[in-house]
Amino acid sequence: MGGEIIGAIRSQYNPVQPSILLEKDNEVSYLEFMPSGLLQPYIYCYWQLVSQKPLEQPFIYRVVADACMDIYFDLYNPAESYVMGFCKQYTEFALPKSFHYFGVRFLPSAFPHLFSINGKELSNRYEKLEFVIPKLARYIAGYFEPEQPVEKMVSLLDSFFIDWIKVHSPETDHRFMESVLKILKNDGSLQLESDLKTGLSPRQLRRLFHYYIGDSPKTFSQIIRFQSLLKAKPSSQLLKSEKLFFDAGYYDQSHFIKAFKTFYGSTPSQIL
Structure with missing residues (x-):
């Protein structure tokens, strides 16, 4: 591998x-x-x-x-x-x-x-x-x-x-990579416990993510979800009118704004 x-x-x-x-x-x-x-x-x-x-x-x-x-x-x-x-x-x-x-x-x-x-x-x-x-x-x-x-x-x-x-020929666990790719393909919006069944226990998966990514599958997914929104470049008005934060897996608008500010340092309305 x-x-x-x-x-x-x-x-x-x-x-x-x-x-x-x-x-x-x-x-x-x-x-x-x-x-x-x-x-x-x-x-x-x-x-x-x-x-x-x-x-x-x-x-x-x-x-x-x-x-x-x-x-x-x-x-x-x-x-x-x-x-x-x-x-x-x-x-x-x-x-x-x-x-x-x-x-x-x-x-x-x-x-x-x-x-x-x-x-x-x-x-x-x-x-x-x-x-x-x-x-x-x-x-x-x-x-x-x-x-x-x-x-x-x-x-x-x-x-x-x-x-x-x-x-130095890099080796990896294909089950870990399968988990990473599933998160990426779903733009970070998925149910980790049910969607990441790749033959690894939750504890094994967390250990591999901590080693190769630097944090948990949950945190990695949150950042991928945030990055997918940046790449999509929705306008602030579009976020409000079509409730895109629901589609992106956020519970509500305040949850979305808080997460965005943590990852970016500014609110969505200031940036998008």
Whole structure:
């Protein structure tokens, strides 16, 4: 059970990180780049967040819940790189007035599969990469610098991860993957106890989700449900008039608004 079965996640899930609202003079830009085809079963994208000029004040960067794990580093100081675990709520970072971040967004379960690391130990926090994958931290510190073209950075990361999977062949439990895919195919709206009968007991399933995802099947489903709404981009008026929050599995409007604010940091009416 290697990249093929893990890669089935990509065909069912495209995590959304809302576009940065650019200032009139385009002070900050955010772009995503595709990894090598060999890595697409594991890596959703590489991404770049950069200030186009020194800002007048620190920049607040918001990351919404997406069930993914990320590696990131500032090219002005590549010796300090970090890994961000599964988060069950939005996260905000106060960035300096000048920055050039580059990162790797892993599809759900891919990071623990690739590096044999318990995802639960990194949940809802970030950690220095040197304490988690020291070889990769040294590679980033040694090969990356501020003025490199994006193509070069993508090539460097592709080379590292391709070499890694040649040596470390990821294995997984097909029953766990079947559960993940069922949640994705149903946009997170399903009865976990009755719909996830894949030969695993509830206790076994929770243990596997904690290891490979970073949290419980319930929390994972809630985030997938939230992400499916972001991807659908319904208007605030449509949510009210057609009661889409019922169709998405929320008990009522207040339940929906509370969950949305937890995962995004703002209410649906402010965003949608």
